Amino acid sequence: MSSPQDLRYTRTHEWVRIDGDVATLGITDHAQEELGDITFLELPEAGESLTQAQPFGVVESVKAASDVYAPVDGEVVERNADVVDQPELVNSSPYEKAWLVKVRLADPSQVDDLMDAAAYEAFAGEASH
Amino acid sequence: MxxxxxxxxxxxxxxxxxxxxxxxxxxxxxxxxxxxxxxxxxxxxxxxxxxxxxxxxxxxxxxxxxxGQVDVRGADALPFLQAVTTNDVAALEPWQAQYSLLPNERGGVIDDIIVYRRDEGDGYMVVVNASNAAKDVAWLHAQREARPGLDVSVRDASDxxxxxxxxxxxxxxxxxxxxxxxxxxxxxxxxxxxxxxxxxxxxxxxxxxxxxxxxxxxxxxxxxxxxxxxxxxxxxxxxxxxxxxxxxxxxxxARMPLYGQELGDDISPFEAGLGWAVKLDKGDFVGREPMAELRARGVPRKTVGFRLVERGGAPRSHYPVRAEGREVGHVTSGAVSPTLGENIGLALVEADAAGVGRPLEVMVRGRPVRAEQIKTPFYRRRRNAAPPAS
Incomplete structure (x- = not known):
């Protein structure tokens, strides 16, 4: 597993890329591996609010529907229309093409609650045994 | 999960x-x-x-x-299997097999099975589902003990x-x-x-x-x-x-049923669309009377095939199904069909709501998604159309 060093991670397998006061969210390579072929995504529209640790969307694979949890509080400024049209991008490019939404951070200090790449890899490695 | x-x-x-x-x-x-x-x-x-x-x-x-595989042998293997399965075992020639059901006394289904006949006098192999194997073997033993006059042995050959x-x-x-x-x-x-x-x-x-x-x-x-x-x-x-x-x-x-979804203790084979595997005229068998009564009265529920006609996620088992705003049943199985590229499923619904071409709504995570009832199987292979080896 190689998790990008510049991202922060949740225990529910989402990633966050911080750029000023905007956070880009997605699900990790480990998560897409576990879920298998992704077939459908349900994501909030611009203007909707996210609450940390609450579900904000759904990722469906062939066999299951799984909630995606908000790593931070914030308001959606953009949702990735490409990944809604081509859910399989989550499998092929979880950290680049398959970002899910961008949100304006309500409280940037929440980012400190999240794991760095090394901590996430240790956590995900443990969870898969 | x-x-x-x-x-x-x-x-x-x-x-x-x-x-x-x-x-x-x-x-x-x-x-x-x-x-x-x-x-x-x-x-x-x-x-x-x-x-x-x-x-x-x-x-x-x-x-x-x-x-699981169960060996059924003895001079009375045929009358025993006739009594504990729904299909007509007497119709089997040596080295033929048939899809059948193990019925319960209420006219529901304990398991769906395949009965394989061997040579004359060499008995039958019954193949059962993993999830039901222990229950099936116990049930068959109990049924054998309830018929002490029959010369038949039931043996779990799975190991x-x-x-x-x-x-x-x-x-x-x-x-x-x-x-x-x-x-x-x-x-x-x-x-x-x-x-x-x-x-x-x-x-x-x-x-x-x-x-x-x-x-x-x-x-x-x-x-x-x-x-x-x-x-x-x-x-x-x-x-x-x-x-x-x-x-x-x-x-x-292929619209093949799965026990626990399309089939169960409280679902009649006639509701599951498996009436073809029930031969009411073959003689008496476990559950025959309630099945015959239900059939004569008309089944209260039917299993129907559907496809979703708008986006909203895949149908999954246990999702509620509505017709004209009223809940009429639930999804038994559903998936994105890899062959068709559409969301398909089977639902057990009130008989009044069933009919190819008629609309339904599937409640996907609490939101109604429009569906249309379609013919099944969803996929049928083209016979004798396999491409030649290259």
């Missing part, structure tokens, strides 16, 4: 889960293993969609070591019988490389005894995918040898190992 073939599965298999003789091969192939009906089984190897397509276009190999399936348009030509048997002489729902890959066994032209193919019953200690020989012989044709995930989407497209 993932649902596979009717079982909620989560996390890792435990030490108490049984392993099939192919376990180490699954690990070596990189399979994702899950607990399933008390067994450790592969849910996928390379991905459910790819495995599904391989079976539709080429061939797939399945470990079915979790399924000595291996089970592997090859399914797909290339299945026959792959198997032909490993046997001298005249496979063309084994028709659908027929079986034979012979040698495959140097191993003496029975093999049947049966399956659970809607494709042509075979199920093999080798001695359990030689299952690994058979698996390796088939994978090697079929590799040039695109044969791949297939897990339970694709097995579920394949059987759903």
């Amino acid at each position: 993932t649902e596979v073939l009717g079982h909620q599965v989560a996390g890792e298999p435990g030490a108490e889960d049984r392993r099939t003789p192919l376990h180490d091969r699954h690990v070596a192939l990189g399979a994702r293993l899950i607990p399933f009906a008390g067994w450790v089984m592969p849910v996928q190897y390379g991905g459910i969609l790819a495995e599904h397509r391989a079976v539709r276009l080429a061939a797939g190999l399945f470990d079915l070591g979790h399924m 000595e019988t291996g089970m592997v399936a090859i399914q797909g348009p290339r299945a026959e030509e792959i198997v032909a490389r490993l046997t001298d048997l005249d496979l063309a002489a084994i028709g659908p729902f027929a079986w034979a005894r012979g040698t495959v890959a140097g191993i003496p066994m029975c093999l049947a032209r049966t399956g659970y995918t809607g494709e042509d193919g075979f199920e093999f019953y080798p001695p359990i200690e030689r299952v690994g040898e058979l698996w390796d020989a088939l994978l090697e012989a079929g590799a040039p044709d695109g044969l791949v190992p297939v897990g339970l995930g694709a097995r579920d989407t394949l059987r759903l497209e």
Whole structure:
């Protein structure tokens, strides 16, 4: 597993890329591996609010529907229309093409609650045994 | 939480889960293993969609070591099986097989099974679902004890019988490389005894995918040898190992029922659309009277096929189904069909709401998604249309 060093991670397998006061969210390579072929995504529209640790969307694979949890509080400024049209991008490019939404951070200090790449890899490695 | 073939599965298999003789091969192939009906089984190897397509276009190999085999022998094996199954066992010629049901006394279903007849006087093999195997064997023993006048023995042969399936348009030509048997002489729902890959066994032209193919019953200690020989012989044709995930989407497209979803203790075969496997005029059998009454009165519920006509997620079992704003039933099985690229499913609904072309709404995570009832099976293979080997 190689998790990008510049991202922060949740225990529910989402990633966050911080750029000023905007956070880009997605699900990790480990998560897409576990879920298998992704077939459908349900994501909030611009203007909707996210609450940390609450579900904000759904990722469906062939066999299951799984909630995606908000790593931070914030308001959606953009949702990735490409990944809604081509859910399989989550499998092929979880950290680049398959970002899910961008949100304006309500409280940037929440980012400190999240794991760095090394901590996430240790956590995900443990969870898969 | 993932649902596979009717079982909620989560996390890792435990030490108490049984392993099939192919376990180490699954690990070596990189399979994702899950607990399933008390067994450790592969849910996928390379991905459910790819495995599904391989079976539709080429061939797939399945470990079915979790399924049960019951030997029924004795001079009265036929009258015994007639009394405890719904289909007409007397219609079976030697080396033929039939789909059937084990009914309960209320006219519901304990399991769906395949009954294989051997030579005259050599009894029958009954193949049962993994999740029901222990219950079925206990039930058959109890039924035998309730009929002390019959000369019949019931024996669980699962521990000595291996089970592997090859399914797909290339299945026959792959198997032909490993046997001298005249496979063309084994028709659908027929079986034979012979040698495959140097191993003496029975093999049947049966399956659970809607494709042509075979199920093999080798001695359990030689299952690994058979698996390796088939994978090697079929590799040039695109044969791949297939897990339970694709097995579920394949059987759903072919509208084959899954016990616990389309079938259960409180669902009549006539409600499940399996009236063709119930022969009410064959003589008495367990549950015959309530089944006949229900049929005469008209079934209150029907199992219907549907497709979603708008986006909103996949239908999944237990999702409520509405018609004209009122709840009329629930989804029994649903999936994104890999072959059709559409969301399809089966639903058990009030009979008044059933009808091809009529609308339904499937409640996907609490939101109604429009659906249209369509004919089943969702997928039917083209007969004799397998492309020639290249």
